[in-house]
Amino acid sequence: MGTLKVPSTIAQGLAWAQAQGVDRLDAQLLVLHALGRPERERAWLLVHDTDTLPEALHAALQATVWRRAQGEPLAYITGHREFYGLDLRVNTHVLIPRPDTETLVDWALEVLTSMAAANPLPARVLDLGTGSGAIALALKHTRPELQVSAVDFSTDALTVARANAQQLRLDVGLIQGNWLAGVAGRFNVIVSNPPYIAATDHHLSALAHEPIHALVGGTNGMDDIRTIITQAPAHLLSGGWLLLEHGYDQAAAVRSLLTAAGLQDVQSRRDLGGIERCSGAFLAQTLSVANS
Numbered sequence: 001m002g003t004l005k006v007p008s009t010i011a012q013g014l015a016w017a018q019a020q021g022v023d024r025l026d027a028q029l030l031v032l033h034a035l036g037r038p039e040r041e042r043a044w045l046l047v048h049d050t051d052t053l054p055e056a057l058h059a060a061l062q063a064t065v066w067r068r069a070q071g072e073p074l075a076y077i078t079g080h081r082e083f084y085g086l087d088l089r090v091n092t093h094v095l096i097p098r099p100d101t102e103t104l105v106d107w108a109l110e111v112l113t114s115m116a117a118a119n120p121l122p123a124r125v126l127d128l129g130t131g132s133g134a135i136a137l138a139l140k141h142t143r144p145e146l147q148v149s150a151v152d153f154s155t156d157a158l159t160v161a162r163a164n165a166q167q168l169r170l171d172v173g174l175i176q177g178n179w180l181a182g183v184a185g186r187f188n189v190i191v192s193n194p195p196y197i198a199a200t201d202h203h204l205s206a207l208a209h210e211p212i213h214a215l216v217g218g219t220n221g222m223d224d225i226r227t228i229i230t231q232a233p234a235h236l237l238s239g240g241w242l243l244l245e246h247g248y249d250q251a252a253a254v255r256s257l258l259t260a261a262g263l264q265d266v267q268s269r270r271d272l273g274g275i276e277r278c279s280g281a282f283l284a285q286t287l288s289v290a291n292s
């Protein structure tokens, strides 16, 4: 791989990055990152393309461009990713938030809006396998009156979620645990983007930089989804919804599990690519007298 010429303008820096195999958008974002400017300032770059790229930044820019050229996701290199209008910190302990997951947030907000019409009390929401905190923080940011809790098994992931909650000044309760095993009480909405890729899925090679335990849900990808669906009814309030993201080919299987768990109004939603990506259902009546 070549190195940057000294001196270089911003335009030459961008051209050099693209010559290393980085696409134009990522080259712009890496130059902005090296300059310490926010990603939204791409227009600034275009206006300043004849400015000198300070030589003191060359080594750092070269290092990030080479990492990107070797396939490392941009979000891990810059350390952040936008989700639902929020700037979230990420590192390799958490999955990078995907635009498709915004479908799940939209659905949860819809369900919560119709609940609010019937019940003035602030709704209780739980996000299982929160990772960076993306879903929980998006919900709390959009509807500050919600009582939002979030679970992750990984303490490293919870450290990222906590940093994001503090940075965004959003009050979300964070719980270390194995799905619902350590969670007390019942919720109006339980939401989750669990690991759902099959251990044998060839798509995994494209996801090699992300934490495997956040991606793979057992041999056929359904282990964690099955656990959550089994545990959730005991933690839903009457009329409470369970909403899950899942793999492109899992909607029918997830709907069967939701029906088998005694939930009502079982249905799926499509993502931005038109794929049935989320499924959910609600609990008509709490199943036991215990309402801890």
Ligand code: GLN
Residues within 6 Å of the ligand: 095, 098, 193, 194, 195, 196, 197, 207, 214, 215, 216
């Ligand atoms: N949607 C992610 C992908 O296929 C996987 C997320 C997950 O396993 N929860 O890239």
